[in-house]
Amino acid sequence: MSPGSPSTALPSTPPEPSAELARTRATELFGWGRTAPTGADLRRPTSAIELRRALPDANPRGLLARGLGRSYGDAAQNSGGRVIETIDVASFTVHEAIEGADHVLVTADAGASIDRLLHSLVPQGLFVPVTPGTRYVTVGGAIAADIHGKNHHRKGSWCDHVESLRLQLADGSVVDIGPNSDPELYWATAGGMGLTGVILDATFRCPRIGSSRLLVDTDRAPDLDTVVELMATGDADYDYSVAWIDLMATGASMGRSVLTRGRFATAEEVGASSSADPFDYRAGVIASAPPFVPGGLLNKLTVRAFNELWFRKSPKLRRDELQTIPTFFHPLDMVGGWNRIYGPGGFLQWQFVIPFGTEATLRRIIEELSAAGCTSFLAVLKAFGPSNESPLSFPAPGWTLALDIPTGVSGLATLLDRLDDMVVEAGGRIYLAKDSRVRAELVPQMYPRLDEWRAIRERVDPQRRINSDLARRLSL
Amino acid sequence: MRDALGAVQSVLVLGGNSDIALAIVDRLVEGRTRKVVLAVRRPESAQSTIDRLTAAGVAAEAIAFDALRTEEHSRILGDAFAKAGDFDLVISAFGMLADQDALDADPLYAVTVINANFTGAVTSGLIAADLLRKQGHGTLMMITSIAAVRGRADNFLYGATKAGQDLFSQGLGDSLVGSGVRVVVVRPGFVHTKMTEGLKPAPFATTVDKIADDVIAGFSKGRETIFAPSILRYVFALLIHAPRIIWRRLGG
Structure with missing residues (x-):
């Protein structure tokens, strides 16, 4: 639609070339509450390599990673932009036990769910550090929302148990962060609603249990x-x-x-x-x-x-x-x-x-x-x-x-x-x-340290290439 | 963004001096709406509205828009979206009544009415829908008329243009399924406004405030077709089937 184009040249056909449309799967997404759906170019990568390629060529409305869609509202929606469902890249490794430790380290892809983890961990005498009221949440979502469970009064939230995580930033680079490595960015990613970058995988401590x-x-x-x-x-x-x-x-x-x-x-x-x-x-x-x-x-x-x-x-x-x-x-x-x-x-x-x-x-x-x-x-x-x-x-x-x-x-x-x-x-x-x-x-x-978080987001994503409907609605 | 309870944050009104649209906007700014752009033929004519909205803490602006100058619609809407960012709601509210005397004197007068009510609504509607589709969300609210449902001897030209706009809007809405964009058709009955001043009121004539309340209620619920007053939905479910001889007598 060029300015001043004659009325006969109105957009009777979509402006994008058809090849682009064929690659794009336009889908309406909503949260667990099934309210306020918005349209997005939805991708569901099946390999870690494919997942990392989704970010660089996203359109100006940016990209957002989505797990199992258990957020109630619009936290895992990105209207007009790209959304990557991470749930097909879901492998994880249980590390060797450390002598005398009451926990074992697990490294899991962001798309791995607590459901999948439990099926493997519990028979080995292990549990997840924190579980919400549903086991259908992913590791990426657990970090992005810094989820809590029935043990919060003793054990804190999910991100208190993470040793490190790999984050793909808006510029496509991948950083390894944790409470001891770029803690500023780590804690902005913890509870950061997926807006600091795409969480690729994380290593966290899983406690031993005496029985199931x-x-x-x-x-x-x-x-x-x-x-x-x-x-x-x-x-x-x-x-x-x-x-x-x-x-x-x-x-x-x-x-x-x-x-x-x-x-x-x-x-x-x-x-x-x-x-x-x-x-x-x-x-x-x-x-x-x-x-x-x-x-x-x-x-x-x-x-x-x-x-x-x-x-x-x-x-x-x-x-x-x-x-x-x-x-x-x-x-x-x-x-x-x-x-x-x-x-x-x-x-x-x-x-x-x-x-x-x-x-x-x-x-x-x-x-x-x-x-x-x-x-x-x-x-x-x-x-x-x-x-x-x-x-x-x-x-x-x-x-x-x-x-x-x-x-x-x-x-x-x-x-x-x-x-x-x-x-x-x-x-x-x-x-x-x-x-x-x-x-x-x-x-x-409600969140008096919001500006602190905004400054970190500005540092890693000045162009807002990572975005969500929640961020738009609340002007995060 | 529209929230889970149907509240919107930003609104663009095409025909921003429409009494009905402004009554809708007044209700929206009581809720979450903090950005309003009024597209009107002469921006200075909307100044008092802009002042009132600004005083209420709303970022309000009037821009020049003429329904008849369809060649400008693309640029004007494109600029409005580019400048304001997302619009959660676009209300298409412009239109004119057909003056029967003018029509009797000159059949070509119909061209102006058709271009204002139909052609202009179609071009701006297509352009707004495309901009909304690109942002992946938003509602295009097309204010048509109860006159779009059946033709009447005293306003058949107006009714015909509104019927065209109504049918266009329904199909446009269906074509956008899956895009995150909704098209809502609003069919007001006879309303006492500056547009209908001096006309004989039709049955179920009502006020702008009542219309706006019913529109907000239907919009929040996610209705695709809103009759205002809402009783007209049921009245016209019957009247649509009335034989013309009966309809003529009812229509007066």
Whole structure:
């Protein structure tokens, strides 16, 4: 379209030559919440060499690496630019054991998933340093979002366990970085949402485990104060801790929760109840959500009933129950594509952390959510431990709450805007890997070291050849 | 970028003095919208709107755009995108009513109406769609009319141009599936605006504010066709099948 071209020469045909179009696979991508799809030139390299070639010839809207697409919002989208799915380059090596060490080093391609790792590691008596509520995340995504799990209060987040990683920068060069080698760039990459470069592979410490079972204690808490008290006083005794909280309960039972905490059992502890291999690991998908689900299946009535049932079936108090890894860590993974049950409108997740000492704000937020009757399935409450050196990493000492909400809930936008303000006022923040709607102007307040991170991004990618819709939406 | 709840951050309005479009913009800036470009025939005519938006903390600007000068559309839209960066929403809101007396006096007057309402909407629509496709996201909102659904004795030329624009927009939207770009067709009913001043109101006549509320509601939900007021969707689901003799009597 040249300026002043006659009206007969309007773009009735696409401007690119057809050869270029044939090579390009234009696809709409969205996040786990299935909202706000955007178009991109999607590539799925099958070799490390091919993966490294994807960056140099990307168009001016740049390139972004994408793993298994478990970010809820637009973190793994790059509208109008290129997106490379890394999941076919997914090999990994378990290094030789170091005498006397409680861990073993593993080097994995960015596209390797925790699912694949566990199938190999657990039978060898090893586990991943950190796992979120799903095992369908890649090593690259784990670093980019600096993911956390039930052991954050003791072990920190994923990037606290990385020795080194290889990063392809915007200029095509590859650098080897880690906490001891260009720590500035390493910590900007940790939680950097994939915006400092393309993570190629990483070496991280995987802890030894005594068996593939967990010894789990369950406490049913009738209200918010009880669960907060239980966690504040007892979490230190457990490696893993998380509470499932019923946000639809109101009145005296507001904030009622089921707290499950545990640690890996030793082979002897498993031996008492099971004749099988102590490192037996089977994890699969036992059901799939149907390909199309009409909207409105999850309404106040059905969700309230589900939450009620779930709360009642949980034991009031149980000690030393043996559970498998999938049951304890990844219960939702048993249903494939469960994100479809929210219907065509999709859903979002809202997750924040606010410091210890601001429990009054936690209570007010839960009150507001209960009062709004948000059709939210069980939400997750956890007490975080110390944060790390990353300027954009989410976890910080305090209370984190995560909840899923269908987008169709009326008044949701203004409700969440109000709650965001309460989070900021309390000195907290929301999790970028989950975000799909926060106000851009709040991000510098939530992440006071944002400018520090921007300076490092400017250093390694002044032309913004690595970009994402999240970065555009939030003006990162 | 459009967010998960349908809020947009930047808007380009073609026909930026349209009462309906401005009422939509007013609602958008209450949400996430912080950048507004109004494309109008005479930029100085939009100055009061620009001042109002700027005072509200919005980066607002008026640029010169004439629906009839189709040869300029490519340059004007290209420049607007190049200067402002991405647009999450482009609203095509320009148009003129056909003055029946002028048409009776000179059939060639129809050419002007057709060029303004149809040709101009097509050229600027194609160009906007192409720019949106390149950025991989965005919505093109085409404001057509309920008059596009059935012809009426007192405004058949206007209705015909709007019908053309409506059908064009539907097909354009379907051609963009998979690109990240959406085309939304908005069909307002009779609205009391400066364009309809002095005309006899049709049934279900309504205000600009009501129209804008219904447009925002439909847009946030991701509707592809928005009737405003929304009741017209159901009214016209029936009226479309009414025999012409009945339609004529209803239409007056």
